[in-house]
Amino acid sequence: MLLTGSETMLNAISLKQVSGSDPELRQALVEAHLPTDDIEDEGRIFYKAVAGDGSSVGYCGIERCGDCRLLRSVVVDPERRGRGFGRAIVEATLRESNGYSDTYLATTTAAPFFSIIGFSEVPRESVPPAVLATRQLSSICPSSATIMKLQRPPT
Template structure:
C-alpha cells in the first residue's frame, strides 16, 4: 500500500462535516490544545482526518475518521499510525471509543480503567463530558501487530 500523507489543518467545515456524518463529537473542536490533520492518498485525494488533544504531557487521539468511500481499505490503520507518530515518544497516548476497541488493540492500544488515566487527560472535554461513561479508554502500550 502506498503511503498516506498528513497535513496539519485548522478545525474547518470539512473536518466538522466528516465527524458529524460519522457520529463523532464536534462540540469542542475549536478549543485550544488540539491539532487536526487531513489525510491524503498519494494522488492528493482527501481520505480522512485525525486529531490529537493535549492533556498535560500526554495526548488524546481523537477525531479519527475515514471518508465513507475510502473505508475498508486499511486507511484507518495507516491514518492512526501516522497520527501517533507525530508526538514525541515520551508522551502517553490515550483514546476513548465506544465501537472500535478491537481495531485499536491491533494497533498497540490496551484498555485501561479511569483510575489509570492521568488527570490532565481525564479532564479533557472529550473524556469528562463528550464521551459516554461507558466508552472504553485505551492507552498505547506496544508496537502495532
C-alpha cells in the same frame, strides 16, 4: 520514499495539518457521529490524510493533556474503509506528534480497531487526571466509553 509492496502503495498517505474550524473536518466528524463541540478549543491539532492522488482520505486529531496526548477524531471516508487507511492515518499521526509520555483515547464503537493498532483497554482509575479532564472524557463521550492506552512505542 521506499515502497516495498502494493499494499504500501495503496495505503500511502501524507498528513496535512488543518484547523479545528475546517468545515470539511467538521462535516466528516458529524457524519461519523464523532464529537465536534470542542474541536475549535485550544490544545488540539488536526490532520487531514491525503492519498497519493491528492484526494482526502480522512482525519485524525491529537489533544494535549499535560505530558500525555489524547488521540481523537479518527475518521476514514466511508467509501474507503477496510483498506488499511485507518491504521495508516493513526500510525502517521502518532509519528507526527511525538514527545508525549503516554497516548490515550476514548471510543464507544472502535475498540477492536484500536486493539489491532496496539491500544488496550485500561481502567478509568488508572488514567491521569489531565486526560480525564479533557472534554472528550469528562463530558462529551459517555461514561461507558472504553478508555484505551497505547501499549507500545509508535512505529
